[in-house]
Amino acid sequence: MTTSTPGRDFILTLDCPDRPGIVHAVTEFLVAHDANIVQCQQFDDRQNGRFFMRMHLESLNSAYGKDALIQGFGRTAEAYSMNWRLVDAAERxxxxxxxxxxxxxxxxxxxxxxxxxxxxxxxxxxxxxxxxxxxxxxxxxxxxxxxxxxxxxxxxxxxxxxxxxxxxxxxxxxxxxxxxxxxxxxxxxxxxxxxxxxxxxxxxxxxxxxxxxxxxxxxxxxxxxxxxxxxxxxxxxxxxxxxxxxxxxxxxxxxxxxxxxxxxxxxxxxxxxxxxxxxxxxxxxxxxx
Missing domain, CATH: 3.40.50.170 (Formyl transferase, N-terminal domain)
Structure with missing residues (x-):
């Protein structure tokens, strides 16, 4: 099992209609909020035109905790009509x-x-x-x-x-x-x-x-x-x-x-x-x- 640090490691999951620029928009947000990608997995359901992603990310700046990341990511999620969730990776x-x-x-x-x-x-x-x-x-x-x-x-x-x-x-x-x-x-x-x-x-x-x-x-x-x-x-x-x-x-x-x-x-x-x-x-x- 992967060891996660409370308040520092997070899991972001999302799905949305597939279109160009989704991964770029997500990574651009993470760079702007001093977050590092530990692992990223994605799946493009071509039959239904839907994109899925799971990302383990690490916050490198204590100013960007869970609440700040959730609040900040809302604009990106809305632009791409995402269903999304961000959780602390260490939470049971x-x-x-x-x-x-x-x-x-x-x-x-x-x-x-x-x-x-x-x-x-x-x-x-x-x-x-x-x-x-x-x-x-x-x-x-x-x-x-x-x-x-x-x-x-x-x-x-x-x-x-x-x-x-x-x-x-x-x-x-x-x-x-x-x-x-x-x-x-x-x-x-x-x-x-x-x-x-x-x-x-x-x-x-x-x-x-x-x-x-x-x-x-x-x-x-x-x-x-x-x-x-x-x-x-x-x-x-x-x-x-x-x-x-x-x-x-x-x-x-x-x-x-x-x-x-x-x-x-x-x-x-x-x-x-x-x-x-x-x-x-x-x-x-x-x-x-």
Missing amino acids: TRTLILVSKYEHCLNDLLFRRRLGTLDIDVPLVVSNHPDAAGMAAAHGVEFRHIPVTPDGKEEAEAELLRLVDDLRIDLVVLARYMQILSPELCKSLEGRAINIHHSFLPSFKGAGPYGQAHARGVKLIGATAHYVTPDLDEGPIIEQDVARVDHSMDPARLAAIGRDVESQVLARAVRWHCASRVLLNHGRTVVFG
């Missing part, structure tokens, strides 16, 4: 984790956080079941049980949104949270909620994918991390991976192999999101490695 992402009864992804994320290989702070784990309370406690993280019933779903989601606001949450991770979020909640969390689905989408959507995979005799099983949208399991894909299986494996064995794949895929997606490496491109993503 405040993350709320949602989980139901399967705890493997939760455990993996919290363990990576403890090791320091995942730049997230987790002030709270929320579940619609009490089962994961012990896992959260083992990692020293507060746990909140919010039951979800057909009659109480709206109230449960309202409580969840209050927690997101009160705790200043940047990212919500659905770590095998087996509830379908309402369209209203999906809209409120747009671009900042990641789900792990236990199949290689678009195959075997919905519940019970390992049983579906076994019935079809597949030779590969996988997992998909994607942003949450109102369309179930249809959100922009961030990361996917697969594992090879064979005819001798029953659904339980497939699920055991799948749990490892799910944990790894979700961790990578969270890491890339937190490092501002994922940009939305309509129903797809641009992921800068």
Whole structure:
């Protein structure tokens, strides 16, 4: 992981209609504000005429901190109709984790956080079941049980949104949270909620994918991390991976192999999101490695 200095290293991400002069305008601004480019990645989506950029920059002048750079870059961004964001590269992402009864992804994320290989702070784990309370406690993280019933779903989601606001949450991770979020909640969390689905989408959507995979005799099983949208399991894909299986494996064995794949895929997606490496491109993503 790249070491960043708080208040000195920043990540600038942007996308805009493609046209000549974008890179020149950005670099001209940086030169004028005593900023050095540490790394720059860009992608030109020629099919849709859209330009994407991720830049790690270093401020060489203490007079140009985060607020000054944000204020100053606004004019350049407006001239090129940019969607853009500038963040302190050393800031950790405040993350709320949602989980139901399967705890493997939760455990993996919290363990990576403890090791320091995942730049997230987790002030709270929320579940619609009490089962994961012990896992959260083992990692020293507060746990909140919010039951979800057909009659109480709206109230449960309202409580969840209050927690997101009160705790200043940047990212919500659905770590095998087996509830379908309402369209209203999906809209409120747009671009900042990641789900792990236990199949290689678009195959075997919905519940019970390992049983579906076994019935079809597949030779590969996988997992998909994607942003949450109102369309179930249809959100922009961030990361996917697969594992090879064979005819001798029953659904339980497939699920055991799948749990490892799910944990790894979700961790990578969270890491890339937190490092501002994922940009939305309509129903797809641009992921800068």
